[in-house]
Amino acid sequence: MANLEARKHISPDSGFPIALHPNFNPKIKNHVPPDPVREEFQPPKDRASFADPEKKSLLSVAKRTDLTESIGTVLENVQLSQLNEKQLDELALLVTERGVVYFRDQDLTTEGQVKLFEHYGTLDKHPAQKDVKHVIIQGSREDHREINKYTPWPSGDFHADTSFEVNPPSYSLLRMEEHPEVGGDTAWVSQYGLYDSLSPAMQKFVEGLHAIHTSRLQYDTILDLWGTGPNRPPIDTHHPAVRTHPVTGLKALNVNGGFVTGFAELKKFESDKLLDFFQYHIHSADDHYVRWKWAVGSVAMWDNRAVVHRVIPGTYEGNRRGIRTTVFGEKPYFDPQSESRKQRTGRIKKEKEGLNGSAPNGTNGTETPA
Ligand SMILES: [Fe+2]
Incomplete structure (x- = not known):
């Protein structure tokens, strides 16, 4: 948090840092991103569409344990590095259905992970990513509630990875290389479940809306808090607030606190209050929530079209270091017949x-x- 420009400007009255408008923050104002905004494109057909619906190749060798009714499954007795293409397709299908699938004690290397994930499509590049193939994920020992006083992006909140992209990511895979004994868990919430637990009247209302997914707040915060220059200019993308999953055909809520700033069709206060409601809805959905305790060699693979997630901040000692690979998905759409x-x-x-x-x-x- 010491990086924040606001920390250099202390109010003489309160003795606390002053939150600065981006135009007066030289780190934000002077940055010129090297890459252009991304255009829409058609990704290759989702590998899960090619899978045997019963997943016999995968589940004949892997032991499946569902962690909750709504979300999260652990697969044991299997090494990701040994899966064939048929099993990888079935894994993708399981991920689309369960939201997130976990593995322990994996021997996968970064090179192997990149190769495995290339099976699923075109690898994404995070706005702050320097390496083109993967992104390094660290934990957080910062108090997000405190950071939010000085920088606009709620960096610790539930999100679907880079949901502001025109083609937001479908699958993400995170493999942990270093991890503390305790702390640094990640939590996921099912967006199928979040949609289902709305009242029919609310479902109908929200289906008519577009959520404003923005990278603008992350852009400012990456520059100020992380000290990294984003590759691309910030964008606002209007995605359906309820989307249809292209593989399962199911409706999923497409709203998250990390990147959504409002609803395109609504007036300001309507939009703010609805977003407030969704924040409560996501954070109170214990029946659609799963929390994972990491160890070195643990892997989670999730579907950003079906779940949101967040790392739980902690005060632990030692490093937390994970390797994430992500592939682009389709431009989100809503099919009223789904x-x-x-x-x-x-x-x-x-x-x-x-x-x-x-x-x-x-x-x-x-x-x-x-
Ligand atoms: Fe994430």
Whole structure:
């Protein structure tokens, strides 16, 4: 936090730093990003679309344990470095369904991780990333509540990785190389679950909105707090506030506290209050939340279209160092014909009951068409 320009300007009255407008902050004002803003493009077809829906190749070798009903699965008895292309496709499908999948004691190297992730598409480059293939993730021992007094980006809040991009990331994989014994956990929340737990009236209302995802606040904070020059100019992108997942076909909330600053169709106070509500909604969704305790060699792979996440700040000693690879996804869209996860579960249950109910005498109904 010592980096912040505001720390150099102390109010004579309170004795505390003054938060400076970006135009008066030389670190922000003088930076000229070297790369242009990204244009929309069509990513290759999602590898999960090629997977066997039953995931037999993967689940015949890996032991699956679901951590909560809504989100998060651990796979054991498997090394990511040994998976074949069929198993990798099935892993992607599992990630689209469960939001995040975890592994422990992996022997994957950075080179191997990059190669593995290239299977899933075009590797993303974070605005602050110097290496073109991966980004180094560290933890935080800062108090985010305090930082937010002096710099505009809520850097510790729930987010989907770089959701402000025109083509935001689909999959991310984080592998931990150094980690303290305790602290530095990461939490994820299901955006399928966040949508499902809204009332029908609220669902309908939010489906008509675009969320304003911005990199503007992160841009300023990267320069001031991290002392790194972002590669690209800041952008505001208006994405559907509810999106349809291209693989599962399910509706997911597409709002996060880390990058969303409001709603394009609403007036200022309407927008602010709705965003406030969503902050509460995300932070109180314990039934759609999972928290992961890292160790060296642990891996998490998640789908940014289905979950938001945040690192839990701590006060731990020692280094926390992870390697993240990310691939671009499609431009988010909303299909009004798509169903929610709850609707789908209900429909499938009904279809099964219908099958059993209409089964002819002496049969189990398996031959009755749905
Ligand atoms: Fe992240």
